[in-house]
Amino acid sequence: MMPLKDLYQGFRQPDVVKALAGKIAQRAAGLEKxxxxxxxxxxxxxxxxxxxxxxxxxxxxxxxxxxxxxxxxxxxxxxxxxxxxxxxxxxxxxxxxxxxxxxxxxxxxxxxxxxxxxxxxxxxxxxxxxxxxxxxxxxxxxxxxxxxxxxxxxxxxxxxxxxxxxxxxxxxxxxxxxxxxxxxxxxxxxxxxxxxxxxxxxxxxxxxxxxxxxxxxxxxxxxxxxxxxxxxxxxxxxxxxxxxxxxxxxxxxxxxxxxxxxxxxxxxxxxxxxxxxxxxxxxxxxxxxxxxxxxxxxxxxxxxxxxxxxxxxxxxxxxxxxCRCGDILKGLATPQECKVFGKACKPNRPMGSCMVSSEGACNAYYRYADRC
CATH class of the missing domain: 3.40.50.11740 (HypD, alpha/beta domain 2)
Structure with missing residues (x-):
């Protein structure tokens, strides 16, 4: 039986990810909207x-x-x-x-x-x-x-x-x-x-x-x-x-x-x-x-x-x-559209719950900002 760490690493293989992304782009070209x-x-x-x-x-x-x-x-x-x-x-x-x-x-x-x-x-x-x-x-x-x-x-x-x-x-x-x-x-x-x-x-x-x-x-x-x-x-x-x-x-x-x-x-x-x-x-x-x-x-x-x-x-x-946590939770704004994001609001001094939580969208954007 394959060890769990190897099994889950398979879900992160760069070549698989790139192949899927390519297929998505190809199929998405046919979207009407x-x-x-x-x-x-x-x-x-x-x-x-x-x-x-x-x-x-x-x-x-x-x-x-x-x-x-x-x-x-x-x-x-x-x-x-x-x-x-x-x-x-x-x-x-x-x-x-x-x-x-x-x-x-x-x-x-x-x-x-x-x-x-x-x-x-x-x-x-x-x-x-x-x-x-x-x-x-x-x-x-x-x-x-x-x-x-x-x-x-x-x-x-x-x-x-x-x-x-x-x-x-x-x-x-x-x-x-x-x-x-x-x-x-x-x-x-x-x-x-x-x-x-x-x-x-x-x-x-x-x-x-x-x-x-x-x-x-x-x-x-x-x-x-x-x-x-x-x-x-x-x-x-x-x-x-x-x-x-x-x-x-x-x-x-x-x-x-x-x-x-x-x-x-x-x-x-x-x-x-x-x-x-x-x-x-x-x-x-x-x-x-x-x-x-x-x-x-x-x-x-x-x-x-x-x-x-x-x-x-x-x-x-x-x-x-x-704080635009409410709009972010409703899908009406991204964290970067909030004026206090990454400025007055950071993980070490959060103004809203979206920055506090390890699952929050603002926390994710702040943590991985260089990939946004």
Whole structure:
């Protein structure tokens, strides 16, 4: 069996990449109009920028960066709630590392921790259970984020907390759904998007089936693509072939890991723990109905928004006026069209979430600026 490192190196072979780029250019010459391809996931954005894939494509093919980074779309008021929790006596706020530096309305969790707030950054979500067991005199709150990819893990944590009777463990749920965001981008009427590269890791869990409404209702083709350079270019070629032949279809390039049905065991796990939330405010996109999750009524005793309701304010706070994260997340602007990009806004002092996150479009453009 081929070692994984050799297998994945095969998806980065320069000769394969160049051959695909040549075939794309040849086929794209037959396009009747330009393709504006939104790669929804930030992982795709970083692959595109890191390997200089933009420069390999003809001018009538353009990448547009989408709202598929869970850190980037987290609104300031949710960060403010996390900060409020971390400042409460006897509370430990636990979250994934990327969230630490995302700006709220006045501060970040990193600043909160420096000022004495009890903030624990983790990389393995299972550590939440250990923290709760090791601090029986504390109220531990897990600030859970992510799309369908990470939601099953939080569902496991909730069920483990119930089974282990960890009565001091609570959950601030910020899990969001990719399809409502994609539909919001299309429904606004402003975006030029006429093709999608669908998120691969989300699709492993949810299955490619969730994207069928994009094809049926909006007549926009979608290819679920992997994250390697060859994956991305194969996905682009599939989209070009559809456009040239006047087809609109849902296709699966990432067939080595994703299926049409998805991981049904993980879907059942999520369904046992979560319900759809009526509204959720997305950074840059605004309130999107039925676009996020919340704990089921039987599990509300673990819901931090219920447990600590009196300590929160619910004020929608817009981004800095000069920050164009919202437009970037909707595909209406590139990072380089933002006046503060690379100047007042850099990874070491970000003004917006698109620069903070390791999956953010601004972070990708700044990191690989010499390849833009």
């Amino acid at each position: 330009p393709l504006y391809i939104m790669e929804v996931c930030g992982g795709h954005t970083h692959t595109i920028m890191k390997y200089g894939l933009k420069q390999l494509l003809p001018d009538n093919l353009q990448f547009v960066h989408g709202p598929g980074c869970p850190v980037c779309i987290m609104p300031k008021e949710r960060i403010d709630q996390a900060i409020a929790l971390a400042r409460l006596p006897g509370v430990v706020l636990v979250t994934l590392g990327d969230m630490i530096r995302v700006p709220g309305s006045k501060s970040t969790l990193a600043q909160c921790r420096a000022e004495g707030g009890n903030v624990e950054a983790i990389y393995d979500p299972m550590d939440v259970l250990k923290i709760a067991r090791n601090n029986p005199d504390k109220q531990v709150v897990y600030f859970a984020i992510g799309f369908e990819t990470t939601t099953p893990m939080t569902a496991v944590l909730v069920e483990c907390a119930e089974q282990q009777q960890l009565d001091n463990l609570f959950f601030h749920i910020n899990h969001v759904l990719v399809m409502p965001a994609m539909e919001a981008v299309l429904a606004g009427g402003e975006s030029p998007i006429n093709a999608f590269i669908g998120p691969s890791h989300v699709s492993v869990i949810s299955g490619a089936k969730i994207y069928q409404p994009i094809i049926d209702n909006y007549r926009v083709p979608l290819v679920v693509g992997g994250f390697e350079p060859v994956d991305v270019l194969e996905s682009v070629l599939m989209l070009v072939e559809q456009a040239v032949s006047h087809q609109v279809a849902l296709q699966l390039q990432y067939s080595r890991a994703a299926t049409y049905a998805g991981n049904e065991a993980a879907q059942s796990q999520v369904d046992r723990v979560f319900d759809i939330r009526e509204q959720f405010n997305w950074r840059g996109l605004g309130n999107i109905p039925h676009s996020a999750l919340q704990l089921k009524p039987a599990l509300r005793h673990r819901d931090a928004e219920v447990k600590f309701a009196g300590h929160f304010t619910h004020i929608d706070t817009p981004d800095h006026k000069q």
